[in-house]
Amino acid sequence: MNYIKINPADNVAVALQDLPKGACVEGVVLLTDIPRGHKIVLRDLKSGENVVKYGFPIGHVTQDAPAGSLVDHTCIKTNLEGLLDYSYSPALVEIPEASEKRTFKGFRRSDGQVGVRNQIWIIPTVGCVNGIAQQIADRFRAEIAGREGSVDAVVAFPHNYGCSQLGADHENTRTVLADMVHHPNAGGVLVVSLGCENNQLDAFRDLVGPVDESRVKMFVTQKVADEVEYGLERLREIFAVCSRDRREDVPVSELRVGLKCGGSDGLSGITANPLLGVFSDWIVAQGGTTVLTEVPEMFGAETILMNRCQDAETFDKTVHLINDFKEYFIKQGMPVYENPSPGNKAGGISTLEEKSLGCTQKCGKSIVRGVLKYGERLQVKGLNLLSAPGNDLVASTALAASGCQIVLFTTGRGTPFGSFVPTMKISTNTPLAENKPGWIDFNAGVLAQDAPMDAVASQFTQYVLDVASGVYVNNEKKNYREIAIFKSGITL
Numbered sequence: 001m002n003y004i005k006i007n008p009a010d011n012v013a014v015a016l017q018d019l020p021k022g023a024c025v026e027g028v029v030l031l032t033d034i035p036r037g038h039k040i041v042l043r044d045l046k047s048g049e050n051v052v053k054y055g056f057p058i059g060h061v062t063q064d065a066p067a068g069s070l071v072d073h074t075c076i077k078t079n080l081e082g083l084l085d086y087s088y089s090p091a092l093v094e095i096p097e098a099s100e101k102r103t104f105k106g107f108r109r110s111d112g113q114v115g116v117r118n119q120i121w122i123i124p125t126v127g128c129v130n131g132i133a134q135q136i137a138d139r140f141r142a143e144i145a146g147r148e149g150s151v152d153a154v155v156a157f158p159h160n161y162g163c164s165q166l167g168a169d170h171e172n173t174r175t176v177l178a179d180m181v182h183h184p185n186a187g188g189v190l191v192v193s194l195g196c197e198n199n200q201l202d203a204f205r206d207l208v209g210p211v212d213e214s215r216v217k218m219f220v221t222q223k224v225a226d227e228v229e230y231g232l233e234r235l236r237e238i239f240a241v242c243s244r245d246r247r248e249d250v251p252v253s254e255l256r257v258g259l260k261c262g263g264s265d266g267l268s269g270i271t272a273n274p275l276l277g278v279f280s281d282w283i284v285a286q287g288g289t290t291v292l293t294e295v296p297e298m299f300g301a302e303t304i305l306m307n308r309c310q311d312a313e314t315f316d317k318t319v320h321l322i323n324d325f326k327e328y329f330i331k332q333g334m335p336v337y338e339n340p341s342p343g344n345k346a347g348g349i350s351t352l353e354e355k356s357l358g359c360t361q362k363c364g365k366s367i368v369r370g371v372l373k374y375g376e377r378l379q380v381k382g383l384n385l386l387s388a389p390g391n392d393l394v395a396s397t398a399l400a401a402s403g404c405q406i407v408l409f410t411t412g413r414g415t416p417f418g419s420f421v422p423t424m425k426i427s428t429n430t431p432l433a434e435n436k437p438g439w440i441d442f443n444a445g446v447l448a449q450d451a452p453m454d455a456v457a458s459q460f461t462q463y464v465l466d467v468a469s470g471v472y473v474n475n476e477k478k479n480y481r482e483i484a485i486f487k488s489g490i491t492l
Helices: 127-144 167-181 201-208 227-242 272-285 302-306 312-331 342-347 352-363 392-401 430-435 444-449 453-468
Strands: 012-015 039-041 050-053 056-061 103-108 119-124 153-156 186-193 216-220 248-251 256-261 289-292 368-372 382-386 406-411 423-427
Touching: 012 050, 056 352, 103 453, 119 127, 119 167, 119 227, 127 153, 127 186, 127 227, 167 186, 167 201, 167 392, 186 201, 186 227, 201 216, 216 227, 256 272, 256 352, 256 392, 272 289, 272 352, 272 382, 272 406, 272 423, 272 444, 272 453, 289 352, 302 312, 302 352, 312 368, 392 406, 406 453, 423 430, 423 444, 423 453, 430 444, 444 453
Parallel strands: 119 153, 119 186, 186 216, 256 289, 256 406, 289 382, 368 382, 406 423
Antiparallel strands: 012 039, 050 056, 103 248
């Protein structure tokens, strides 16, 4: 099949490959060439009439669109505007507990968490010591080369913040860095402070709370004579402990997986995102946890998520999640629905509703069990929603900071980046996977080539478990590891 009509109620189909003018789709002759991922009008639409995809309106045409024509961002306008009032109409699908319990090989931590990596992280409290943190990491990697034991990486995570910030921005920086200190993928952490920054080390230590002091060490560079040598000595102490850690069989119920998409195209909601939806439901059935974020990319599909909330309290939190983000746009004087991006449009996504309906498929059909503020760590298992923007690196950092050990990232355009946890790229189309094998870890594009979902999902599930057990993804192989912290206010 070279096209798909996703829902019987749809009045458009989607090209699964480039289609030439004159080809026939659902008995309609194409009036123009249709690029892969773009929408084909199946019946004459009058100006102002809704375009229906996934069984829902994704906007309305701004001019007459005859059957067989291409309908894209140049002739569709969103139906969304302003803040909305919501009512709770539960539509819950209980995912039955899996009869076969699966395992992976992870690192069991003393606080009960499980890591899928055993790394040593150097975390600056402020951007002023980024260079020192990086030099300490570089020197220590060279020092332990060939005798790493179970330590699979020593990584510094530079960032721009920690000083000259006020209010929420200051707290966001402190909170995310504290989340990193507690992350189970870190067998050990060295926190490097300058000494005069807003993010004072004593206050930061109080925020972090109790830690295993044999694995987590902190120091102020202004208070030592040679900050690099002092840092190296602390790393040697940390390494002596965490290099002895060993993997053990752990139930999948301990997995916490972030769900993210970026550089989406017209196939995202047909191939890669539904694949993640199947996987998310599988994890939930195993007793594990998945987390969906990118709040602006829930706009237009938010009622679907709201009606999947387990109770009225969770529903109310989800309403705040959505409306608080809309208020953020409004306070900044920005349009709430200024989305999708140029790359999305080029790939066939025309409105925010269309993007959101495809985006939310990543979380399957499970009941929403928890709603997290930005920087908040996971408390309940099952499907959770997390407040963060759509920006790829900021959202992926937020997912990892919430406690996710892996981020699954679907893409139709491709991207090489990695967050501070394994960031697996799943392509929506086969040409991308073939052209960028150094970026893409798994090709979901085969689903557009008649590969059965059950077989692809089984293969994908095993791959995720292999990654959780130590197999590197591309961003790790290339050492693409970064953090980005959400900023919304004034810098002094």
